[in-house]
Amino acid sequence: MKLTVNNREFTIDADPAMPLLWALRDIIGLTGTKFGCGAAQCGACTVHLDGQAIRSCITPISDAEGKKLTTIEAATDGTDRVGAAVHAAWVKHDVAQCGYCQSGQIMQASALLSRTPSPTDQDIDRAMAGNICRCGTYQRIRAAIKTAASGQPGGGR
Numbered sequence: 001m002k003l004t005v006n007n008r009e010f011t012i013d014a015d016p017a018m019p020l021l022w023a024l025r026d027i028i029g030l031t032g033t034k035f036g037c038g039a040a041q042c043g044a045c046t047v048h049l050d051g052q053a054i055r056s057c058i059t060p061i062s063d064a065e066g067k068k069l070t071t072i073e074a075a076t077d078g079t080d081r082v083g084a085a086v087h088a089a090w091v092k093h094d095v096a097q098c099g100y101c102q103s104g105q106i107m108q109a110s111a112l113l114s115r116t117p118s119p120t121d122q123d124i125d126r127a128m129a130g131n132i133c134r135c136g137t138y139q140r141i142r143a144a145i146k147t148a149a150s151g152q153p154g155g156g157r
Contacts, residue, residue, distance in 0.1 A: 001065050005030065006074035016062035020054075021045045023061045024071060032072035032103050036132075043131030046104035046111075047071050053111035072103035075110055082148075083110045089144040097135035105131050109145050118149055 003010045005028060012023055024030045024047070033056055036044030040055035047056045048070040049063070075083030086109045096102045105128070112119055112127040119127070124145050133141065 001061060003028075003061065003064050003069060004067070005069045006071055007068075012061060014061060017060045019057050020047070020059045020061050020064055020069075021056040024056060030071050030073055034100060034103055036101070036104070041130070041132075042101070043104040043108060044101050046107040046131065048075070048107060048111060051111070051114060053108050070107075072107055075107060080110070082113050085148040086110045086113065086144070089147040092147060093140045093144040095137050095140045095144050097137055101131065101133050105133065105141060109141070109148070112145070113149055119145065 001012050001014075001016060003012055003023065005024065010028055012027055014023060014027060021033060021035060024033050025035075033047055034044040035057060036042035038057050040058045043055070045055055045057040046053050048054070049059070050067045070080070074080060076087040078084050083106070086106050090096065090102065090106060095105070108128055108131050112123065116123050116127075121142065124142050128141065128145075
């Protein structure tokens, strides 16, 4: 099966039911996407599939065939304007503490800003509700999303 990940094509020889997370981490070697709960409840494994935020821990690789998959590595390398703005705002607001959930948080926030460039607090709360931060940096996450959306320094828009 062929997967397009971060604008590169990969041929994967694996069970089509294998969770996308394991193909990304163990076969392709992109380890920025994290395993959290394995049940799509925490958001640590969030990636974009055709621009939509999905949970890679429950998405079979067969669902990604023929679609564009984006991981944290490509979203924050500076080539994606929205991802770069979110990443810069995360740094500006010192969002990460332990950092484990942050790749999923950034991917979810980037998906939000791609479809809602000027989100309200309610938009942010609704979009980010499925992403858990055990360190409780939710206020900094919201501030970073607002910075990324506003075009302030560290937001890059």
